[in-house]
Amino acid sequence: MGSTSLIPPSTGMPHVPEPDLLQVLTPEGHRRPDHDLDPWLEDVTPAMLTSLHRDMTLIRRIDTECTHLQRQGELALWPPLLGQEAAQAGSAVAMQDDDYVFPSYRENGVAYLRGVDPLGLVRLWRGATFAGWKPQDHNFAAQQIIIGAQALHAVGYAMGITRDGADAAAIGYFGDGATSQGDVNEAMVFAASFHAPVVFFCQNNHWAISEPVGLQAKRHIADRPWGFGIPAMRVDGNDVLAVMAATRRALERARNSGGPTFIEAVTYRMGPHTTADDPTRYRDAEEVEAWRAKDPIDRLEKHLAELGEDVEALTADSTAAADAMAAELRAGVAALADPEPADLFDHVYAEPHHELERQREHYRLYLEQFDGPQLEAGVR
Amino acid sequence: MTGAAAENLTFGKAINAGLRAALADDPAVLLMGEDIGQLGGVFRITDGLQDEFGEDRVVDTPLAESGIMGTAVGLAYRGYRPVVEIQFDGFVYPSFDQIVSQVAKLHHRTHGAVTMPITIRIPFGGGIGSPEHHSESPEAYFVHTAGLRVVSPSTPQEGFDLIRAAVASNDPVVYLEPKRRYHDKAPVDLTAPLRPLGPAALAAQGSDVTLVTYGPLVKTCLQAAEAAAADGASLEVIDLRSLSPIDFGLIESSVRKTGRLVIAHEASRTGGLGAEIAATVTERCFHWLEHPPVRVTGFDIPYPPAKLEHHHVPDLDRILDGVDRALGRPNSLDSLDPFAAPVPLGSTSDHTSGA
Numbered sequence: 001m002g003s004t005s006l007i008p009p010s011t012g013m014p015h016v017p018e019p020d021l022l023q024v025l026t027p028e029g030h031r032r033p034d035h036d037l038d039p040w041l042e043d044v045t046p047a048m049l050t051s052l053h054r055d056m057t058l059i060r061r062i063d064t065e066c067t068h069l070q071r072q073g074e075l076a077l078w079p080p081l082l083g084q085e086a087a088q089a090g091s092a093v094a095m096q097d098d099d100y101v102f103p104s105y106r107e108n109g110v111a112y113l114r115g116v117d118p119l120g121l122v123r124l125w126r127g128a129t130f131a132g133w134k135p136q137d138h139n140f141a142a143q144q145i146i147i148g149a150q151a152l153h154a155v156g157y158a159m160g161i162t163r164d165g166a167d168a169a170a171i172g173y174f175g176d177g178a179t180s181q182g183d184v185n186e187a188m189v190f191a192a193s194f195h196a197p198v199v200f201f202c203q204n205n206h207w208a209i210s211e212p213v214g215l216q217a218k219r220h221i222a223d224r225p226w227g228f229g230i231p232a233m234r235v236d237g238n239d240v241l242a243v244m245a246a247t248r249r250a251l252e253r254a255r256n257s258g259g260p261t262f263i264e265a266v267t268y269r270m271g272p273h274t275t276a277d278d279p280t281r282y283r284d285a286e287e288v289e290a291w292r293a294k295d296p297i298d299r300l301e302k303h304l305a306e307l308g309e310d311v312e313a314l315t316a317d318s319t320a321a322a323d324a325m326a327a328e329l330r331a332g333v334a335a336l337a338d339p340e341p342a343d344l345f346d347h348v349y350a351e352p353h354h355e356l357e358r359q360r361e362h363y364r365l366y367l368e369q370f371d372g373p374q375l376e377a378g379v380r
Numbered sequence: 381m382t383g384a385a386a387e388n389l390t391f392g393k394a395i396n397a398g399l400r401a402a403l404a405d406d407p408a409v410l411l412m413g414e415d416i417g418q419l420g421g422v423f424r425i426t427d428g429l430q431d432e433f434g435e436d437r438v439v440d441t442p443l444a445e446s447g448i449m450g451t452a453v454g455l456a457y458r459g460y461r462p463v464v465e466i467q468f469d470g471f472v473y474p475s476f477d478q479i480v481s482q483v484a485k486l487h488h489r490t491h492g493a494v495t496m497p498i499t500i501r502i503p504f505g506g507g508i509g510s511p512e513h514h515s516e517s518p519e520a521y522f523v524h525t526a527g528l529r530v531v532s533p534s535t536p537q538e539g540f541d542l543i544r545a546a547v548a549s550n551d552p553v554v555y556l557e558p559k560r561r562y563h564d565k566a567p568v569d570l571t572a573p574l575r576p577l578g579p580a581a582l583a584a585q586g587s588d589v590t591l592v593t594y595g596p597l598v599k600t601c602l603q604a605a606e607a608a609a610a611d612g613a614s615l616e617v618i619d620l621r622s623l624s625p626i627d628f629g630l631i632e633s634s635v636r637k638t639g640r641l642v643i644a645h646e647a648s649r650t651g652g653l654g655a656e657i658a659a660t661v662t663e664r665c666f667h668w669l670e671h672p673p674v675r676v677t678g679f680d681i682p683y684p685p686a687k688l689e690h691h692h693v694p695d696l697d698r699i700l701d702g703v704d705r706a707l708g709r710p711n712s713l714d715s716l717d718p719f720a721a722p723v724p725l726g727s728t729s730d731h732t733s734g735a
Contacts, residue, residue, distance in 0.1 A: 135457070189442050190447050
């Protein structure tokens with residue numbers, strides 16, 4: 001970060017980024033040079049940009065569809081990521097299969113790009129399960145609701161990668177609020193001490209429910225890791241190319257025994273914290289509108305247009321794919337079976353536990369008195 | 381148990397031998413904690429293990445208990461079996477969130493896809509004249525947490541056997557070491573086969589009263605049984621060994637024989653293991669009981685300064701006083717009228733309860 005100099009905007013680029021904010025795509029869709037990030041973007045082609053556009057469109061559609069499903073009573077709750085599509089897609093596409101992701105609860109876009117079935121996300125937020133996927137199938141951990149706890153898991157996993165001599169990295173996602181947690185700070189201590197191949201990916205979306213980022217940090221969040229001995233980058237989180245480049249750079253550094261890196265992706269939570277939240281109680285509409293002008297998908301479309309791509313056609317294409325996926329998701333929700341009472345007791349322990357088996361058996365006998373879901377005798 | 385292979389070892393050395401065996405048996409086993417490397421831990425339980433197995437298997441960590449526990453979770457995600465040392469009982473609380481919300485729940489959360497074979501070693505209990513936070517008995521917090529197993533050995537042999545069983549378990553295990561017994565010496569069979577975690581032990585056979593205890597008080601209760609025998613009372617002492625789950629089968633068989641139950645522990649009374657055991661035995665053995673279960677425990681107070689701890693930690697005489705109560709013999713609470721009307725909360729004297 002310290003080495004990043006502010007590059008003067010060229011003519012016709014009214015947006016001047018903040019000092020030290022890494023950006024390669026302006027909100028107007030212009031590509032600007034950046035000597036830190038450009039080396040990580042040499043393989044970018046119009047086809048890759050089109051693919052990123054499609055990813056972000058699908059992620060946004062999953063998100064809005066799930067918000068609708070919650071409003072219609074199909075989901076108990078949903079944590080929208082609207083506005084954070086570039087931060088999630090840009091970082092997710094930078095990963096390799098062997099890299100391991102430790103998400104919070106809002107990384108539904110990352111989950112999708114790691115191959116998690118959207119229906120798995122839906123099952124979770126419907127209240128049917130706490131994990132709608134098998135972590136090892138996607139190298140994507142169970143979602144984490146305790147704020148910041150997963151940062152330590154990412155570091156521990158990364159310590160294991162080092163021990164195994166594996167060519168991989170761990171990446172832990174959290175928000176601006178989590179940077180106040182002891183666990184995130186302890187994670188940075190451990191990562192630095194053990195030179196762990198880990199990337200801390202902080203989506204600074206400006207709001208921790210109702211608390212503005214200024215309550216968590218008096219300086220840029222990306223200033224903090226330096227004190228732990230961890231280099232940090234502050235990137236425009238609504239710029240999918242900047243995010244992808246920064247994440248590639250950090251992951252590659254981790255894989256090459258360079259140790260931990262911290263990325264602050266500066267973005268904005270356009271929606272509520274969850275569907276149970278009402279942001280009109282604590283923030284101004286003007287602020288939201290100002291961020292709408294920096295929309296990550298619009299930005300990429302403008303850039304594609306500037307490159308001479310047929311944006312109308314590719315948008316129609318992405319939208320058609322999103323429509324199909326949303327229809328499938330909606331049909332899948334309608335077909336979802338409720339979990340069985342056995343799920344209450346299964347896997348609480350990995351090995352037999354006679355007292356829990358006794359409670360299970362007593363509840364089985366209780367349920368037997370009624371019509372409705374039953375427990376099988378014995379333990380699964 | 382005391383065959384040709386038995387060596388005379390202190391409790392601490394027996395645990396050390398168990399850790400050595402676990403490290404040698406399975407390359408996935410790692411030790412993590414504060415000062416466990418060259419120092420060998422403040423109680424020397426890991427003495428020599430870093431020299432033998434290397435710095436990357438016996439890992440000195442930064443001084444952050446949540447950090448230790450949280451990174452252990454990440455290592456378990458990657459297939460490791462971390463054995464974490466918490467330096468003292470009262471230092472475990474910074475890691476409480478990781479233990480309760482992550483270690484205990486991840487196997488269930490992931491429908492069995494991710495196991496958490498983490499052993500959490502905690503020297504616990506009082507009686508060594510320590511400052512605040514160095515003498516606590518936090519077992520009830522962990523026993524109350526679904527997903528955890530909790531064990532406490534009471535002899536050097538159990539120290540060796542249980543640490544190996546704990547590390548071999550695919551469930552997370554809180555392993556509570558009775559620190560004031562670290563220097564007790566006894567023959568330990570280092571070739572003993574790996575045994576299951578759960579069963580309680582009949583530490584002494586008897587016929588008049590069942591005395592249930594664990595960890596540091598097992599020795600005290602055995603002394604109490606000897607003293608009681610001289611007074612004509614035969615105590616059956618049960619060493620729980622596993623505090624979660626509790627081997628109620630053994631307790632129930634004993635109580636059906638004796639009709640009387642005394643539970644002794646150092647931890648505070650309210651919501652403690654004594655309450656759980658008394659309630660469960662009452663539910664399951666009501667028709668065999670000749671007297672309400674009696675608890676002899678620490679008070680519901682913060683662990684006191686060293687000069688006062690002998691008042692708080694149940695000793696032989698307080699345990700025998702409880703035994704006398706269960707037997708209907710003269711005891712310290714005889715002056716209280718068991719048939720006195722209950723006193724409503726908020727009135728001036730509501731201290732008349734006593735089992």
